[in-house]
């Protein structure tokens with residue numbers, strides 16, 4: 001059966017920034033934005049990259065998350081349904097407007113002379129491939145919403161009214177954003193939305209099977225973010241400020257703990273000491289390691305030899321299955337700065353009836 005058109009309109013956006021953790025930070029605010037405006041959210045594909053490649057790879061939202069749970073809490077539609085049933089009826093080519101905060105510069109760096117200011121919605125990667133995937137050959141116009149409204153903050157009635165009067169659904173049935181209409185990182189008041197992002201049965205059953213077959217409970221789950229790109233992020237550590245997802249352990253604004261390099265890029269000593277400590281404290285019988293590069297399995301096994309506890313990793317290192325295992329772990333130690341870790345800490349805090357605590361590398365109270 002064809003989906004009915006929502007008279008309140010739609011929100012669609014490119015999760016064009018960063019990888020999964022970064023995108024998840026923005027989904028929280030973007031879903032809130034659509035909900036406040038009463039619009040239907042077009043469930044965005046996840047924009048990924050093949051390892052060591054810059055070529056964008058789109059994964060359907062419903063391949064990663066449980067559609068029924070999302071639909072129960074957010075008025076939403078799959079991209080496939082939107083393309084098939086809605087776009088042809090309400091979003092003709094000549095009315096496709098791209099929304100961005102301010103005009104974007106050309107990806108080749110130089111301002112092309114004489115060109116109108118534009119969102120350049122399809123310029124660069126993953127922007128071009130994303131809108132191609134949506135089936136948008138080109139946008140007819142750009143709208144710079146940063147100048148005319150309070151931005152995507154729709155916390156107050158006044159801000160909401162501004163959006164409704166500036167861009168009413170009757171003349172703007174589809175708000176198509178070049179980037180998520182949300183802050184990065186997420187705002188603490190939106191963290192609870194994480195509970196509605198339940199992994200698909202395919203992912204959850206793989207995670208549960210791995211726990212059952214390979215791990216022994218209780219188990220400690222850890223996230224080691226140690227690929228080479230991460231060291232560059234950690235150069236920006238400033239003790240007085242939050243960086244990326246660090247509000248997950250420091251709070252917003254930071255309280256009682258100063259951000260340190262050791263929290264961002266912990267030494268092997270710190271990692272091993274904290275694992276031994278967590279195993280000793282919790283009586284864990286196994287350790288699950290998720291990492292983007294070095295899982296440190298041998299070093300961990302050696303450090304735990306006295307406990308007769310071993311460390312394990314997934315055979316295929318699937319990122320979503322890793323996240324699903326980590327959110328089910330009895331203890332979790334993550335990277336305070338990483339948004340990949342923050343997906344886990346938010347899930348642990350909000351998904352289950354009984355919240356699960358999270359710990360972080362190098363975290364020391366002042």
Ligand code: GFB
Nearest residue numbers: 018019020021022229233290291292317318319338339340
């Ligand atoms: O998720 P993410 O935005 O978090 O990006 P950060 C990190 C990506 O690295 C993940 C992979 O989406 C995964 O593809 N990855 C990280 C992992 N940890 C693991 C792991 O334990 N297992 C597996 N299988 N994959 C930011 C980026 O990373 O890092 C920024 O998003 C930027 O855009 C910066 O690149 C350097 O916040 O950790």
